[in-house]
Amino acid sequence: MQGQSTRSATKQALEMLIAPLSADEFFAEYYERKYYHNPVIHPEAADLLSMDRIDEVISDSELPPSSLSMAKSGEGLDPAEYTFESGVIDRGAVLDSYRDGATIILPQLHLADGKLYSFCLALEREFGARTQTNVYLTPPEAHGFGIHYDNHDVFVIQIAGAKQWEIYGDRDGLPFRGESFRKDHDDPGELKETFILQPGECLYVPRGTAHRAPNHGDEPSLHITVGILHQTWAEFMLEAVGEATLRIPEMRHSLPRKLFFDDGTERADHAAKFSRLMSEIAEKASFDATLAAFSGNFVKAQGPRLRGALTALSKGIDADDRLRVREHILYSFESAPAESGGAAETQIILSGSSIPLSAELAPQLRKKIAAGSFAKSEFNVSDAEELDDVIGTLVAYGLLLPE
Known part of the structure; x- marks a missing residue:
């Protein structure tokens, strides 16, 4: 894979998120391991987004149903509270709900905003993964979501106002993309640390680390969450299996008719065939072909x-x-x-x-x-x-x- 881009622009995007750490220090010590609160205030973060830009998006942009959602006091709002019967966003209802303490969420705003999109593209080579932005505007003395963890790594860029961040425990093993936090089932662990994220500061939170972020102070909070949409070795290996089976005719055969109803007499034969096919997959799987497909x-x-x-x-x-x-x-x-x-x-x-x-x-x-x-x-x-x-x-x- 190649990509001709100015490496300085790519480097600047990553540096804004992690400096004073170097890239080597970040990836060796923090990436997929633990959160990192960047102590440096980066004024250039204000160039990415502003309250005026959010005002423009809500008032003047096309707003299909998927372009906006809302949350309040740890729960997502019913879309019926801020949409018309047709599903189209009711702009007045959005602002009235915001006035009443609800957080405005603009998912994947980078698809409609050139600055955010360029910033995401600059990070994709560094992480070898798709990136996206979700934007959150929270009114004073409110919070959108309760304690939870994400199933992808995130960087938080505080644009205006401030958030009080609470960091809790880590999930046992990194979650896969579909493994979301279940409020009544998953244990977030004990509160580890609390700090205030000020405008221009950035925060890295790996997937599986539980957190909560209520608003702090008497001003609205505006922040960008940059999501890193990783692909895992598990996905790579599944692709490798699929690619290898193109050269193993027996993999195209249907499962034995009695596989699910076997009384035990043929179980050893089925297991032996499974082992033999696994060995043949290992022999014929191609790293280069799988890499080319990915x-x-x-x-x-x-x-x-x-x-x-x-x-x-x-x-x-x-x-x-x-x-x-x-x-x-x-x-x-x-x-x-x-x-x-x-x-x-x-x-x-x-x-x-x-x-x-x-x-x-x-x-x-x-x-x-x-x-x-x-x-x-x-x-x-x-x-x-x-x-x-x-x-x-x-x-x-x-x-x-x-x-």
Whole structure:
């Protein structure tokens, strides 16, 4: 997997969350292990979001049902309290509920806000995982949720106001993505530490660490929660099993008719077959093939960044127009069997698309993209039509942008 982005921008995004720790210190001592309250106030956090921006989103933006939710005193509000019968958000009811002590939640606001989206993209290479934002606006003397843990790691960036954070115990073993906290079942443990998160401060909380964060003081609290949506070794191994079974015909057979109703006479035979198939999977599973599948899916799932592409395509791209690789966009050059069953061909994979490349163009394009900036006139190819089409497609899908 590759991605031509300014490493300084990526580094700055991570530094704002963890400085004065270095990346090596954070990943060695805290990542997936324990929470980290960053003692440094980062004024640049205010550039990501503001109360005025939230006011604009609520008053002027399109608000489909999934774009907003609310919580109060540890419980989620019934959507009927702030939506019309059609399910559309009732903006007046949202603000009236907020006035009455409810927290406004804007899930995945990065999909509608360029600054937040760029910030998320800058972090994805550092964590090798999708990232997202949820935004919380809590009125004074209130709290949205009770004690709970999350099933993904989070960074909290305090934008305005303050929150009193309470850190409790850790779950026994990191939770999988679907293992949410159950209030009447899971023990959050004893209160370990309490502190105030001030504007410009950041906090890291690993998945499985129980916490609560009521508002502090007489001002509304606005914070961004950046979620790190990890993929686990368990998911990787399941993909490896699926990939290996393509080369094990017996895995396509149905289960024995009496497997569930066996009185014990054939149990040893079933167990022996299970063990034999597991051994064959271990023998034929391919790390490289599994990695290629995960990598390709990761790249394709990254949301496109298209600002400026429409203008560039409308104007047209001349031979000497210089193009640059857009910041933080992931891409990958992969080999794939040709449709005719002949020699393998190269394709470039990026968000939403896989573009086949000729043997002549592929190595040149790989080199030019790695350099970060180029013009079409710098290529030496016999098929100018292919070059024009590939470059135009890379602009359309957001990898390239005119300088």
